[in-house]
């Protein structure tokens with residue numbers, strides 16, 4: 327099992343680099359007696375996975391505007407007219423993580439399970455979490471543009487606090503993974519300052535505060551897209567873990 331855990335680790339570690347280099351290679355693993363072996367299946371058996379972070383018909387004007395604002399900065403033109411990577415990089419988003427990680431090899435139990443990423447398991451576009459993440463490696467920042475759909479209601483007309491916490495965990499967790507490799511959330515400390523209207527588009531901005539050994543401390547602010555309204559402030563602690571810790575469910 328050591329080799330497959332190693333590959334899974336690699337998949338996690340590459341998460342932050344996926345958008346341009348990702349080669350989607352469907353690989354499965356089968357168990358024969360006690361020996362587990364990797365089998366590459368012909369790609370025509372697999373549909374191309376959907377990248378949920380691409381625009382769809384449910385995205386409103388503000389969601390599109392903010393998406394384009396950051397997407398434009400993923401590729402810039404030099405004075406000589408050459409295209410090169412910009413300061414931001416868009417992260418793709420699938421409804422399962424390991425299945426589509428580069429070189430992804432995963433356990434047979436996982437193939438058969440019906441597990442889906444919580445934030446990407448509602449098929450109806452615009453109904454719940456519509457979001458896209460961008461990462462800025464130089465500034466060690468992540469930004470998420472979120473359009474909160476009608477199924478996320480908590481107080482009438484406003485977004486549920488748990489749904490907000492889910493998105494904060496997703497953004498800071500992704501950011502911590504990019505910075506530190508496999509991690510788990512140990513602590514999320516959220517101050518809810520101002521409710522978020524259902525259907526609105528907001529920004530989640532995540533910044534590295536510090537790293538101390540296995541600990542990665544991240545802060546995250548949720549604001550209106552023009553930055554004038556502060557909705558929540560969060561400090562989060564992530565602890566680096568070994569992939570075997572994650573897979574053994576300890």
Ligand SMILES: CCCCCCCCCC(=O)SCCNC(=O)CCNC(=O)[C@H](O)C(C)(C)COP(=O)(O)OP(=O)(O)OC[C@H]1O[C@@H](n2cnc3c(N)ncnc32)[C@H](O)[C@@H]1OP(=O)(O)O
Pocket residue numbers: 341423495496497499500503509510511512513541563565567576
């Ligand atoms: C690519 C990703 C994309 C997906 C994004 C979604 C991200 C979603 C992320 C999650 O939601 S993860 C799921 C929610 N989190 C959990 O279920 C974690 C459950 N808790 C654990 O598994 C363990 O408690 C944990 C791995 C977090 C820590 O256990 P360890 O045994 O590795 O650490 P240990 O308890 O020995 O503590 C190590 C250090 O951290 C400190 N620590 C641990 N938990 C803490 C805590 N809660 N608050 C403050 N400090 C804490 C602890 O005091 C100690 O400090 P010192 O080294 O300075 O002594």
